Amino acid sequence: MEITVEQLYDFKACPLRYKFIEIDKMPVKLSQNDGLREAIKTTISYFYLNLHQGKLVSMEDLKAKFGSIWYDKNKIYDIQFDDKQAQRKKELAAIEMLAIFHRQQKFNPDKVIAVNVDFRVPIGDDFFVRGNIPVIRETTRGLEIANFKTSPQRPDDFWQRTDMDLTLQAIGFHSMFKKEPDSICLQHLKTGVPYYTERRQKDYQRLYKSVRMMKKTIDEEWFYPRESYHCDSCPAKSFCMEWR
Numbered sequence: 001m002e003i004t005v006e007q008l009y010d011f012k013a014c015p016l017r018y019k020f021i022e023i024d025k026m027p028v029k030l031s032q033n034d035g036l037r038e039a040i041k042t043t044i045s046y047f048y049l050n051l052h053q054g055k056l057v058s059m060e061d062l063k064a065k066f067g068s069i070w071y072d073k074n075k076i077y078d079i080q081f082d083d084k085q086a087q088r089k090k091e092l093a094a095i096e097m098l099a100i101f102h103r104q105q106k107f108n109p110d111k112v113i114a115v116n117v118d119f120r121v122p123i124g125d126d127f128f129v130r131g132n133i134p135v136i137r138e139t140t141r142g143l144e145i146a147n148f149k150t151s152p153q154r155p156d157d158f159w160q161r162t163d164m165d166l167t168l169q170a171i172g173f174h175s176m177f178k179k180e181p182d183s184i185c186l187q188h189l190k191t192g193v194p195y196y197t198e199r200r201q202k203d204y205q206r207l208y209k210s211v212r213m214m215k216k217t218i219d220e221e222w223f224y225p226r227e228s229y230h231c232d233s234c235p236a237k238s239f240c241m242e243w244r
């Protein structure tokens with residue numbers, strides 16, 4: 001069995017939603033916030049791919065890139081927009097975040113080692129988790145994994161220390177570079193503030209344990225609904241109402 005980091009998050013947020021989306025393959029669209037996150041991540045990836053080749057793209061280019069994804073010219077993401085006004089409002093918020101990011105890079109561009117690095121972590125017998133490291137860069141702290149956070153909330157200490165995507169990225173990094181990453185940076189795009197964290201062997205063990213537990217729950221088909229604030233933006237809400 002193979003599962004992606006996104007699917008693990010879906011399962012963690014609500015097992016029933018995971019079932020609707022991943023097993024029943026019900027047609028669902030991305031929520032506006034999820035769509036915004038994916039569109040910004042793709043735009044930043046475009047920036048770094050160019051930087052890796054020695055080209056610092058302009059803010060105008062970044063805006064155009066984001067716009068082409070957001071207005072779906074290339075049909076990359078299927079996003080459920082409330083209305084045109086909400087779509088425009090989110091676009092402006094995204095441009096603000098990208099402008100802060102671009103200003104920081106313009107005067108002090110990163111030394112990029114790799115962009116969009118895929119990894120596949122073995123968790124147990126015939127069970128793998130697939131994921132992606134957005135950027136690996138060389139810094140004064142050493143080799144650093146960089147991630148970009150689009151939500152307005154700042155990442156709190158607990159989240160920084162326990163987020164499973166970061167732990168999986170660190171394990172993926174370890175298998176490629178044969179050492180732990182020297183640093184992991186979470187760039188809060190709304191404020192431009194970087195938050196630094198790290199992962200060590202004890203974090204890996206904690207991760208293995210909880211992912212194995214999730215797999216057991218999936219194998220047992222315990223797809224129960226977990227009502228929470230996630231329900232507000234859940235793309236499977238209409239199916240959930242009919243669930244018995």
Ligand code: SF4
Nearest residue numbers: 014017225231234240
């Ligand atoms: S509406 Fe809530 S409980 Fe129902 S599937 Fe979505 S997240 Fe789960």
